[in-house]
Amino acid sequence: MAQVQLVILFTSVALVVIGLYSAIFIDNIIKKIIGISFIEEGVNLFIVAIGYKAGGVVPILMPGMDTSWFASNAAYPLPFGLVLTSIVIGASTLAVMLALVMVLYRRYGTLSTKVMLADTSKREEYDE
Amino acid sequence: MLEIVLSIVIVLSAILALIQKDLLKAAILTGFAGAALALLFQVLLAPDVALTQAIVEGAIVPIFIALAVKKTQRSDG
Amino acid sequence: MNELIPLMVIVPLMAALLISAFSKLNKVTKIFAFVVAICLPLIPLLSNYGLHYFGGYEPILDNVTGMIYHPAITYSFTFLQQIFIGAVGLLTFLVIFIYLTKYKKVSGPYLFLLFLGTAAVTAMMLTDDIFHMFVFFEILALAQVGIVAASSIDYSYEMALKYMVLGSIGSPMMLLGIGFLLALTGSVNVTDIAVAVHNGLVDAASPVFLLSLALIFFGWLYASGMPPFHTIKSGIYSKAEPHGAALLQSFTVISMISIVLIMFRIYASLPIFEVLIVFFSILAMILGVSLALTQTDFRRMIGFLAVGELGFIGLGIGLGTNFSITAGLFQALNEIIITALLFIGFGAIVNATDEVDTRKLGGLLAYHPKVAIMLLIGGLAMAGVPPLSGFQSKLMLVQASLSCGFPEISILAIMVSIATFVVFVKTYYTMFLKPKPNDLDLEGKEVPKAMIFAMGVLLIIVILLGIFPDVVTGGISNFVGGIL
Structure with a gap:
């Protein structure tokens, strides 16, 4: 069914667009980070959809399966392996960003990006 | 049919998470989107990815965000 | 000795992990870091040129199409890799030497970050696998952010967070580009992708192929600090400790050339x-x-x-x-x-x-x-x-x-x-x-x-x-x- 892949494509595009919007326009840094995690999820969803095969089976060779039938019907497992790595990377970058936010909150007492990040350039007059 | 329902759940909870005033609710809704995405991965014949996604994006990431919110402030603004 | 090729990545990576685990023992950490730092420029000099297939999976010849596929992550080590890895190894040695003599009490996490960055750029330089390169690109970004945040200069945390936020927009874009290439060719091995493009198996004028170029190019601009990222890149240099900045710029240059060489092999047509x-x-x-x-x-x-x-x-x-x-x-x-x-x-x-x-x-x-x-x-x-x-x-x-x-x-x-x-x-x-x-x-x-x-x-x-x-x-x- 091509319908499944179409739905998945729409979902992943929607997630990337929502994420990009929030990463660029929302002022609150925690919401920015949540938005960034949505971008990553959208991309992961897209890559998993590459490996999907309509009407196929899970790419795990069970005992008793015919090998040639399995080879022609199983989904493509390489993208799945990539996404596994990518999910973990996304979680670790998110953790590092949240840790930096927690340190910066102690200094500024606010989560607003305008105060937290852009203001350094005003205090350093040589930064354009 | 299942994939359409799951897609709607993911997109809705993503949008709801970003318009919440309460950041703790936003963290929970992020976990909701992650868990729904894990089910969607199961539909897409990737059970191994689904397991990882359910643990990481469905549980660990919302807990991280909730911890960060607890250490900082709960309301947006 | 081709066995030394994976060691170029494994040695700094293991050293990084061990140092961060045993950073309580100050003296041992110092000696260990110094020994590993001496080894870093020596390994590429002693190693022979050649290819290394992880897991020992040799390339497979497809009898039907007559094409060769690479199922394993492949490291290729030639003269180019030798001089660049040697240069970055030497620089890491000098930087760690400066760091160890400057402070009486060394910080395990900081040494961890320096070794981690070196391992990441070495792997990016060696690898022939575009997704493997992406993984180490992310690790490198984390190490760079850590090196900047660990410095005692004012506003270094702000700069680190800014770099990280930009990076986590840039790297999913690059991953999406890699995803498009994977969808077009069914492989993440650069040699296989390049062969598929040159043999006309991929329509070089198709919008998906162009879009993948645009997305990977965006990631490259971020990694190399070309405009529009030049301000943030020079910012992180100025917010790191001077010896850290010396190492950071070498990371930038090596990640730049390793990504651009991979792009060149795929998109040169x-x-x-x-x-x-x-x-x-x-x-x-x-x-x-x-x-x-x-x-x-x-x-x-x-x-x-x-x-x-x-x-x-x-x-x-x-x-x-x-x-x-x-x-x-x-x-x-x-x-x-x-x-x-x-x-x-x-x-x-x-x-x-x-x-x-x-x-x-x-x-x-x-x-x-x-x-x-x-x-x-x-x-x-x-x-x-x-x-x-x-x-x-x-x-x-x-x-x-x-x-x-x-x-x-x-x-x-x-x-x-x-x-x-x-x-x-x-x-x-x-x-x-x-x-x-x-x-x-x-x-x-x-x-x-x-x-x-x-x-x-x-x-x-x-x-x-x-x-x-x-x-x-x-x-x-x-x-x-x-x-x-």
Whole structure:
């Protein structure tokens, strides 16, 4: 069914667009980070959809399966392996960003990006 | 049919998470989107990815965000 | 000994993990870090050229289509990888040596980050697998952010968070580009993708292929700090400790050339690819030098000059002939060494004066003559004065653009070199030759011996490469002949 892949494509595009919007326009840094995690999820969803095969089976060779039938019907497992790595990377970058936010909150007492990040350039007059 | 329902759940909870005033609710809704995405991965014949996604994006990431919110402030603004 | 090829990544990675686990034992950590740091430049020198297949999965010949597939993650080790990994290994050794002698109590996590970054760029340089490169690209971004955040300079956390937020928008874009390539070719091995593109299995004019180029190119711009990311890149250099900045810029240069070589092998048939690279390189050259002119913080100035020098590398690769790519890669090697020399030298001045504003400095020549002379030679090498190494690579670049039929570009390159010279001499004059301001206290402050040692080693390499460029260019030219 091509319908499944179409739905998945729409979902992943929607997630990337929502994420990009929030990463660029929302002022609150925690919401920015949540938005960034949505971008990553959208991309992961897209890559998993590459490996999907309509009407196929899970790419795990069970005992008793015919090998040639399995080879022609199983989904493509390489993208799945990539996404596994990518999910973990996304979680670790998110953790590092949240840790930096927690340190910066102690200094500024606010989560607003305008105060937290852009203001350094005003205090350093040589930064354009 | 299942994939359409799951897609709607993911997109809705993503949008709801970003318009919440309460950041703790936003963290929970992020976990909701992650868990729904894990089910969607199961539909897409990737059970191994689904397991990882359910643990990481469905549980660990919302807990991280909730911890960060607890250490900082709960309301947006 | 081909077994040494994976060790180039494994040794720093394991060292990083062990050091962070046992960082309570100060003395043991110091000795261990020193030993590993000595090993880093030696392993690539001792290793033989060749390929390494992880898991031992050899390439498979498909009997139906007659094509060869690479099922394993492949590391390819040639002369190019040898000199670049050797250079970054040497630099890591010098930086760790400076760090260990500077502080009595060493920080395990900081050493962890330095080794992690080295492992990441080594893997990016070696790998023949585009997703493997992406993974280490992310690890490198984390290590860079950590090195910046670990410094004790004001606003370093803000800069680290900014870099991280931009990076986590840039890297999913790159992953999406890799996803498009995977969807088109069904493989993540660069050799397989390149063969598929050259044999016409992939429609080179299809919008998906162009979109994948655009997305990976965006990730490359972020990794290399080309415009529009030049401000943040020079910002993180100025917010890191000086020896950390010396290592960070080498990470930037190596990640830049390893991504651009992979892109070159896949997309070289598209004319727009070379236009894009040349366009952004020229933009980086002009913006880097003109922004460097306006800086009063000399660390920031070197940061912008380093971005401008990156433009020369991109220019050489964008022109696309054997000679120009050789020139670009030779320029990359020179930039790693010269910029590290400048960062360490200016870092020594920061150490001795606690001042980064050039307007408040002056008359340092009488107090630190060794640093002053070595910095002068380094700056002249960066500006391209004969017979130093920067001159040889820039001369090659100018000749290459002339022989490609772009005299405008060679004139521009010469003008940017002159502007670099002006920026450097202006800063050098205000710092070293101008009379000393009255409120500047210089008595009793010494430059660390380790920094002078590191500068001396780098300076010897600069002069040797300037006098005998053929040692390196011949081997690079052979490598470039292989990928064209």
